Amino acid sequence: MHNFLLATGFGLVTASIIAISAVALSLQYSVTSVPNFAHGEVMMVGAYSAWVVSKHSASIPLEILVSIFFGAIVSWSINRFVLQPFLHRKAKNLVLFVLTIACSLILQNLVLLFFGGAPRAMVMSVGGVHHVGPFRFTGMGEFTIATAVVVCLLVHVVLKYTFFGKAQRAVADHRELARVSGIHADRTVGLTWLFAGGITGLSGFILAITIGSLTPTTGSAYLLVIFAAAVVGGIGQAYGAIIGSLVIGLTMEWSALYLPSDYKIFIAFGILITMLIVRPGGIITTRLRNVAE
Amino acid sequence: MLNYWVSVLTLGLIFAMATMGLNVKWGWAGELDLAMFGFIAVGAYVYGVVVLPPSKLPAPDHYILGLQWGFFPGLIIAMIVVSLLSLVVGAVALRKLRGDYFGIVTVAFVLCLAIFISQYTFLFDGFPGLDGVPQPFNGVLNLSPTGYGIFFFALTILFTFIAYFILELLANSQFGRALRSVREDQSAAMAYGRNVYVLKLKAYVIGSAVAGMSGAFFMAFMSAFNPYAWAPAETFLLFGAIFVGGSGNGRGVILGALFVFVAIQEITRLFPVLPGNAQASDALRFVIIGFLIIAVLWFRPQGLLPEVRDRDGEPGPTLKDRSISFRDGWVHRGQRIIRIANRSKSEAK
Numbered sequence: 001m002h003n004f005l006l007a008t009g010f011g012l013v014t015a016s017i018i019a020i021s022a023v024a025l026s027l028q029y030s031v032t033s034v035p036n037f038a039h040g041e042v043m044m045v046g047a048y049s050a051w052v053v054s055k056h057s058a059s060i061p062l063e064i065l066v067s068i069f070f071g072a073i074v075s076w077s078i079n080r081f082v083l084q085p086f087l088h089r090k091a092k093n094l095v096l097f098v099l100t101i102a103c104s105l106i107l108q109n110l111v112l113l114f115f116g117g118a119p120r121a122m123v124m125s126v127g128g129v130h131h132v133g134p135f136r137f138t139g140m141g142e143f144t145i146a147t148a149v150v151v152c153l154l155v156h157v158v159l160k161y162t163f164f165g166k167a168q169r170a171v172a173d174h175r176e177l178a179r180v181s182g183i184h185a186d187r188t189v190g191l192t193w194l195f196a197g198g199i200t201g202l203s204g205f206i207l208a209i210t211i212g213s214l215t216p217t218t219g220s221a222y223l224l225v226i227f228a229a230a231v232v233g234g235i236g237q238a239y240g241a242i243i244g245s246l247v248i249g250l251t252m253e254w255s256a257l258y259l260p261s262d263y264k265i266f267i268a269f270g271i272l273i274t275m276l277i278v279r280p281g282g283i284i285t286t287r288l289r290n291v292a293e
Numbered sequence: 294m295l296n297y298w299v300s301v302l303t304l305g306l307i308f309a310m311a312t313m314g315l316n317v318k319w320g321w322a323g324e325l326d327l328a329m330f331g332f333i334a335v336g337a338y339v340y341g342v343v344v345l346p347p348s349k350l351p352a353p354d355h356y357i358l359g360l361q362w363g364f365f366p367g368l369i370i371a372m373i374v375v376s377l378l379s380l381v382v383g384a385v386a387l388r389k390l391r392g393d394y395f396g397i398v399t400v401a402f403v404l405c406l407a408i409f410i411s412q413y414t415f416l417f418d419g420f421p422g423l424d425g426v427p428q429p430f431n432g433v434l435n436l437s438p439t440g441y442g443i444f445f446f447a448l449t450i451l452f453t454f455i456a457y458f459i460l461e462l463l464a465n466s467q468f469g470r471a472l473r474s475v476r477e478d479q480s481a482a483m484a485y486g487r488n489v490y491v492l493k494l495k496a497y498v499i500g501s502a503v504a505g506m507s508g509a510f511f512m513a514f515m516s517a518f519n520p521y522a523w524a525p526a527e528t529f530l531l532f533g534a535i536f537v538g539g540s541g542n543g544r545g546v547i548l549g550a551l552f553v554f555v556a557i558q559e560i561t562r563l564f565p566v567l568p569g570n571a572q573a574s575d576a577l578r579f580v581i582i583g584f585l586i587i588a589v590l591w592f593r594p595q596g597l598l599p600e601v602r603d604r605d606g607e608p609g610p611t612l613k614d615r616s617i618s619f620r621d622g623w624v625h626r627g628q629r630i631i632r633i634a635n636r637s638k639s640e641a642k
Contacts, residue, residue, distance in 0.1 A: 093392065102583040263412070272397075
């Protein structure tokens, strides 16, 4: 029982990291309908830029801001300079997917070229261990969970109560209809990449300080898990991504009680496949159900 | 120097085989299979364990089989095993999934496969991998190292051509045409009574079998293989080769493979090595390939050698061509039928 509670605590922290990233991926995927293969690389860019800052100053808020900034810039540039020109040529969706793969290849190897493949230490002074209810968390874990809650609330508020959010939902539903209704679709999509990229950069930073080190493949190693969480929750559902992350994060940590921890990713894979085949709309499906069928 | 170029070209041709296999999947059927390198790896491993003597490694290192059956049985068994594996993967992944989800599932599969093979040492000896795989026919021929290199090169050329001719026959058969119709418009193919799922699955298995063959050649040539030699990202190099050469064109993809795996490899070798970064030239190669994929898709999406269209010059339904075919009488007639159908619908109301 003790181990189970411990694993649940870990699972909650893992789920929070995944949730931050999955919310961004899910939002961007639903609005732009391009599965972003370079998502893991955007995370990594955020983390590396924070690492560069941490060399010069120990200010955590500054590191967070820098990771958000560079994540947003890179993500926006991928859309503006690679995807958008192709989209205007009416490229097929699969071609856009291939383009994000090319971007991921470029970003990952540029980092490898400039920073080398050796792991970089990324440490944050960890507060002591606290008992919260039946769980035990480090200061780091609490910080991660709090960030996840804040980010998910933010995404929810933006989607629900701002004009930008309304435009995003309109574009996600039907791009052409949104356009004839007077929504600047290109601008909305660009801002979505910017917004989602910022969150992704932040999630990369959080991932790196949780693991404690950073390599050029840190982000892409988590890509599959994040995709699984976003798909389980339902693409485009902010709350869905939270539920998906909880499902994936908790099952992965619980499975580590019985299986070697390297096999954790198998669990995520199994859940991903099962969901895609049994219920491709995700756990929460409120809209598009009738349209898709 | 001769040795060097022979071995570089042999490797280039081995990757050309793999690219031909991927061309069946992407070029003919439009499947974005990102698990391709997994099938090559399994082909290499299976060839290895069929050709090697039984495992005498100290526990926990171990590999299965160890049959010492020689080159041809190894090649055939590798292709069969890879086909069966891809049949299972394809049967699940192709069933219901849209193109992009299919890609994600295949990535997930290959990542899990990589972890499984590196961790489960009983199967193919985990991280150390297999080594000391005997070179095919070397015991019989008694050639000098240079002579043997040339012999193996010739063997690779022979099998590349065999694969090329079989695939060309298939491409021009009814099966190949049906597949292209699925690629262009799945719903239309279905309306003409094609079983899209079975067609796609067949293409997936055929492509994987060719990948298994290239894996077997890779193992025979390198005589060692381990998970470090195997990055799932290598699949993107194969895609780069296809885009450069021209997807759907058999000769094009061989050309593309030679360009990506020989020319770019040799060019990046010329760059100075950065101190303290051993992976720099590899990284640079991937960066170049990434930009190359984007550039080719922008400037010449059909590749160096475009896919050969039908004999009557009927253009494929790319978007640009469709605007031309609107002038075609058939389309006019089709529109009229739709108009009539719509009118009768509104009259019914």
